[in-house]
């Protein structure tokens with residue numbers, strides 16, 4: 001999926017997680033979820049995260065390729081370990097939720113994601129290609145569903 005779609009779906013995931021855990025979806029947490037939703041594509045030098053961190057994205061892309069280890073549960077576990085070591089703990093939950101939303105969103109494309117990397121099996125539930133109108137409609141529908149299901153107020157003018 002495209003970066004804009006990942007940002008929207010990361011925010012949606014944060015809203016759902018906040019609702020389920022009984023906390024408000026505060027702006028800083030929403031921003032952290034959006035950032036987390038962009039991080040897995042650091043393995044692609046042309047992605048938003050890849051352009052911001054070329055020292056990481058270029059070698060990572062050359063070694064494991066796009067949608068490799070950064071799109072796996074191993075990356076999630078390693079990230080949690082790093083965050084735990086840094087003492088960030090529960091404050092990083094929105095970032096992790098956003099990251100997981102990215103993996104789920106990429107699973108909706110035909111390429112899927114290698115959740116069990118280094119096992120090369122890809123998990124996919126292909127309902128849309130990357131960057132097409134179907135992706136746009138799907139993301140819009142999921143955002144609307146999130147708003148409806150969580151009871152978020154609809155801004156005036158809509």
Ligand SMILES: [Zn+2]
Nearest residue numbers: 040041071106
């Ligand atoms: Zn991705």
